[in-house]
Amino acid sequence: MALIERFTTAQEDELAREFLANGYVVRDVDDRAALDALRHEIVRLACEHLKCDLPADDGAFLNGIHQRVTVAEINALRLHVFNGLNAHSWCRPTYLSLARSIVEGVVGNELAMQNKVNLSVQMPNDETSTLAVHADVWSAETPYEVVEWTPLVDVYDTKAMYILRPEVNRTVRERMSTLKDGGREFDLFEAYKDEFHWVPVKYGQTLVFSPILLHGNVRNDTAESRWSLNCRLTGLFTPYASDEKCLGRFYTPVTPKVASRIGMNFRAPEGF
Ligand SMILES: [Fe+2]
Incomplete structure (x- = not known):
């Protein structure tokens, strides 16, 4: 039969079911070459800051950054890389391209994106870079957003x-x-510590999650440094929760369709 019974595909339904059940999905990035190139630029910026030669292996260099810098030095390195990365016009389009199919499936295809792609580094045993348990919506972000975390x-x-x-x-x-x-005074981490689920993600994958859910990190007790990028995405025409975190200030439209642009610029004729 050629007639169509459903507005969504089985693949979209499965993605929605998984996101609703777990609060997140992990998938291979849509464009591995783009991720490799993005990571290579991050390594280049780090080497520029450290005044060292480019390494033979980008992953090993990042995993072992604690062998080159101290806890006191890591934030200056992080800021140099963050600023250099976000200065590139390709930064946000490339970052979105990594998870485009998930974000379009979960959020939509007319998107507003956070103005910056954030960079976090947690070196082994570094107590200063832990992120206490929180939900982003508690700091006035829209509940309609997702976080793309890579x-x-x-x-x-x-x-x-x-x-x-x-x-x-x-x-x-x-x-x-x-x-x-x-x-x-309630210790949320203590209250829920047996319920938290640590999400393993391999290089080459991306995690998209709802920041309505409590999340965070603890001291990195592994022998390797963690490097991750994150950026928030929401449907362009969703409500924004605060003046601080609104369209234009915190998010910018990135994929408006032409009919929306025409609609936004339309002025009804007057004088009838
Ligand atoms: Fe968060």
């Missing part, structure tokens, strides 16, 4: 980030609302 090296165990599964996440609000001080 490691530049394999991540696993404490070198990875953790996420609280959706069914457990649903208990957080209720649990905190019963606390006298509104939960300010």
